[in-house]
Amino acid sequence: MTKLKGVTLSDNPKFSESFIAELDKALTDYQQKQEQSSQNASTPHVRIEFDDINDVPRVWIDGKYISSFPDHGLVRINLEWNADDEHVNPKHYNIEYRNGEDASQYQYTGIGQTNDIN
Secondary structure, eight states: OEEETTEEEOSSOOOOHHHHHHHHHHHHHHHHHHHHHHHHHHSOOEEEEOSSTTSOOEEEETTEEEOOOSSEEEEEEEEEOOSOTTTOOOOEEEEEEEESOOSSTTOOEEEEEEOOOO
């Protein structure tokens, strides 16, 4: 036994089952939050604005404005979304843009997402 002033500690301390269960629950909760956070981080936040169908849409991906300049900018947007879930499926989007770092003027960076599970 280890002795401290006024306290005696066992050489083989053991935690109560309730303490271990509480620690296990806290660890499980933490791991679930980390998984949810990484799932959300892998899905980009996309914002699309336009006033007229003939205008070039203004697009932000994760807060970065995808602007229209000769060496980089928006190339193509494909977006399909419909509130009628029973008859129209899937919902999807695809955005292609030149990021200014692409090796060729015909090489694009793209992001997209779909709810099609087939």
